[in-house]
Amino acid sequence: MKVEQNAAFRQRVAMHAALADAARLRIVDLLALGDLSPSELQAELGMPSNLLSHHLRTLEEAGLVARQRSEADRRRSYIHLVRGRLDHLMPGMEHRARRVLFVCTRNSARSQLAAALWRQASAVPSESAGTHPAGRIAGGALAVAARRGLPLPEVAPQRLDQVQAEGDFVVTVCDNAHEEVPGLQAVHWSIPDPVRVGTPAAFDSAYELLSHRVADLAPRLVAA
Structure with a gap:
């Protein structure tokens, strides 16, 4: 042959x-x-x-x-x-969740965008929080959401210990938050901080990475 x-x-x-x-x-x-x-x-x-x-x-x-x-x-x-390498062989199992909680340090960009993207991709409710919340959502996050047509309410960032509840499926989208709270039972996505760079390109990159991750996870979670 x-x-x-x-x-x-x-x-x-x-x-x-x-x-x-x-x-x-x-x-x-x-x-x-x-x-x-x-x-x-x-x-x-x-x-x-x-x-x-x-x-x-x-x-x-x-x-x-x-x-x-x-x-x-x-x-x-x-x-x-590596995204796309396992399109036809993707491993993993189905998980049940009452709510998906996205966490970063300031709750001003990545976690807010992830929660908004999740609301478009899944019927499982989503929320976001930060370990050290900022005073407001980052302007770059609001701008990239507007460019992509993503509804992103301009709400005050929230503190993790005031938001987290039993039954939450927690996803950290920030290395600092993941390493700061080692006892937090969370799935981790290592997404570079767009606020640190501050450019539209950095926010576009973070948006794309989060969008891909949400699309990959959403089919694996069902409402508890």
């Missing part, structure tokens, strides 16, 4: 070979909802750091996962699935 060995075919072979290992498939399952640091993966999997490094390197070489530095602690990194 003649098999065409072009680059795309070889990449597919590498992807399937990477996923054929039980530990690596479990890593991909864990990353299906959000981003995890190597130490978080190690704690979840209960495997030695050198073995985890081997599995992560294999997944990276297959183009299935990538990593980026934390904005909060530059010594830390987060692993995430």
